[in-house]
Amino acid sequence: MAHRLLVRRIWSLSAKDIRCLPASSAAASSSSFATSSLQTAATRASFLSPSYALPRALPHTSCRGVSFNVQDHEDFTDRVIKSELPVLVDFHAQWCGPCKILGPRLEKAIAKHKGRVAMAKVDIDDHTDLAIEYGVSAVPTVIAIRGGDVVDHFVGIKDDDELDSFVGKVLGQ
Template sequence: MADIKIFNQDNWEKEVMQSDLPVLVDFWAPWCGPCKMVGPVVESLAAENAGKINIGKVNVDENQDLAARFGIRGIPTLAFFQGGSEVKRIVGAQNKAQLQKAIDEVSGS
């Protein structure tokens, strides 16, 4: 999981809002079945897209303020940020090809 960052209230501004690269944030929880299916896919994409997009996770149970701030109603929610703004959101489990397509769209590849 070396390429996956853990985002929280303490590092959110620096790691997500001020990032030079686009950022994919996986809002998840340990008890969420679909989140457990998406997790390994997100980790794989982080390794394959290193240098193109930063990818990290937010545990919504531990970071309820962030989940509320971005209106996270269902998980997994995969939110893409660029230049400090959310530019795309995907709710629910997605396959690797769908997520790679979204990464390519956001990163301009």
């Protein structure tokens, strides 16, 4: 019973309490179970202490992203309308099941063209003004914009071959 109380008390110690313990407190315990519990608590506390440095993220070699989320109307103008590349604008919603299927397929079709076309994602719930401006009445809707002008669009879900041909058509292939 005494061991349980000791372990419970040690386990509930905060990081500040562990740092204030004298170095001999672990040695004062005659039970190896209590000593290992103290070390476990100290390890847990040292992990929680602010001085603990988390490991750095693994290096990655990501090139410019295939797609980006539109933040506001100004961002849309800068990154879509003024873009030198053709941009496919994916009007979607979080609650839309077909949108969740189409998004990754569209990104895959765009990735095949290695940076010659970009993809903008517009959530219609967040950017209703853009959806109204471009006449979006159903989701998913994909609009191709080149040089600031709408060149093509489709509504609904497409299979991979249709998406590849759509992207190719937008690129003029």
